[in-house]
Amino acid sequence: xxxxxxxxxxxxxxxxxxxxxxxxxxxxxxxxxxxxxxxxxxxxxxxxxxxxxxxxxxxxxxx
Amino acid sequence: xxxxxxxxxxxxxxxxxxxxxxxxxxxxxxxxxxxxxxxxxxxxxxxxxxxxxxxxxxxxxxxxxxxxxxxxxxxxxxxxxxxxxxxxxxxxxxxxxxxxxxxxxxxxxxxxxxxxxxxxxxxxxxxxxxxxxxxxxxxxxxxxxxxxxxxxxxxxxxxxxxxxxxxxxxxxxxxxxxxxxxxxxxxxxxxxxxxxxxxxxxxxxxxxxxxxxxxxxxxxxxxxxx
Numbered sequence: 624x625x626x627x628x629x630x631x632x633x634x635x636x637x638x639x640x641x642x643x644x645x646x647x648x649x650x651x652x653x654x655x656x657x658x659x660x661x662x663x664x665x666x667x668x669x670x671x672x673x674x675x676x677x678x679x680x681x682x683x684x685x686x
Numbered sequence: 687x688x689x690x691x692x693x694x695x696x697x698x699x700x701x702x703x704x705x706x707x708x709x710x711x712x713x714x715x716x717x718x719x720x721x722x723x724x725x726x727x728x729x730x731x732x733x734x735x736x737x738x739x740x741x742x743x744x745x746x747x748x749x750x751x752x753x754x755x756x757x758x759x760x761x762x763x764x765x766x767x768x769x770x771x772x773x774x775x776x777x778x779x780x781x782x783x784x785x786x787x788x789x790x791x792x793x794x795x796x797x798x799x800x801x802x803x804x805x806x807x808x809x810x811x812x813x814x815x816x817x818x819x820x821x822x823x824x825x826x827x828x829x830x831x832x833x834x835x836x837x838x839x840x841x842x843x844x845x846x847x848x849x850x851x852x853x854x855x856x857x858x859x860x861x862x863x864x865x866x867x868x869x870x871x872x873x874x875x876x877x878x879x880x881x882x883x884x885x886x887x888x889x890x891x892x893x894x895x896x897x898x899x900x901x902x903x904x905x906x907x908x909x910x911x912x
Contacts, residue, residue: 630780632773633688641688641766652759655752657820672740676718677752680710682796682805682886684819 656683691765698900699761700754706893707753714885715746720878721807728809753893761897764791768901775838781902788898790834796890798830799823800883802861807882812869819867829860 655674678685719742740748768787777783803823811819833856841849870879 630773633769635770638688638766638769641692641769644692644762644766648759648762651755655755655759669739672738673744673748674752675740676715676745676749677707677710677756679718679805679807679882680714680749680886680889681752681756682800682890684803684811684816684823685806685808686811686813686816 656681688769691769692762694901694904695761695763695765695768696758697761698897698904699757699759699764701757701900702761702893702896703754703757704750705896706757706889707750709892710749710753710885710889711746714882714889715749717878717882717885718807721809721882724874724878725809753889757893757897760791760795760893761901764788764897764901767791775842780905784902784905785898788894788901790838791897792891792894794830794834795827796887796894798833798857799826800887800890802826802864803867804883805886806870807879810870810874810879815867815869822864822867826860826864829856833857833860 654670656678675685722742764787768784771787772780772783777786803819803826833853836856837849837853840852
């Protein structure tokens with residue numbers, strides 16, 4: 624058993640505050656993959672064009 | 687504890703995103719260039735590029751930026767799922783769990799949506815339907831995650847014999863029910879479309895493969911040090 628790195632579960636109580644990171648991460652994901660309308664107003668088009676190739680190759684719908 | 691896992695996820699994700707970007711740059715970029723040449727030829731000789739916001743070189747840099755940010759996001763979410771699942775579900779060994787979760791993530795988040803709504807190179811796709819295509823893509827992604835979760839629950843009680851069919855039935859029903867999208871122009875080169883899509887799938891495979899491996903390696907290293 625000492626060879627195994629099996630570890631105890633993490634209590635949901637201590638895990639819960641970290642769920643706050645989820646919306647932050649999803650907003651970044653949105654900016655990278657989706658933001659064609661421009662959540663960042665004027666810079667939206669710039670980000671969209673900048674990450675154009677990445678979006679195509681990541682396989683998300685682009686245009 | 688969770689902070690360690692979370693930072694490990696962000697770090698592994700950044701490495702995975704960078705290497706995926708390198709793969710995309712070396713393997714995928716030539717196909718994007720060829721597709722853009724077709725797009726521009728179709729737009730006509732009068733089509734001007736003076737008003738372009740970002741040059742092609744800038745977009746190659748943007749590829750690395752996009753894959754790295756995407757990798758960090760996936761790595762962070764991966765770490766939180768790992769923290770929730772660890773000790774409750776799946777393989778007891780930490781390294782095996784990390785690699786299994788990465789394989790499951792690739793299956794649900796990449797392969798399931800890809801087989802129904804594969805990514806397209808430039809010059810393919812009607813801008814009018816981008817909203818509808820995006821929603822369908824996200825629905826398919828959500829169904830992939832649902833099918834993976836259902837498969838994992840069924841696996842725990844009944845084993846692979848039941849888990850694989852459960853997964854396939856959910857995904858198969860979604861494939862049958864959701865509308866097909868066919869927007870590839872009739873004269874678009876089939877070989878180029880195939881090459882682009884394989885390179886796109888390959889880049890995602892690099893990303894998820896490196897993420898799982900690096901995350902597993904970091905947990906092994908930490909175990910030795912402590």
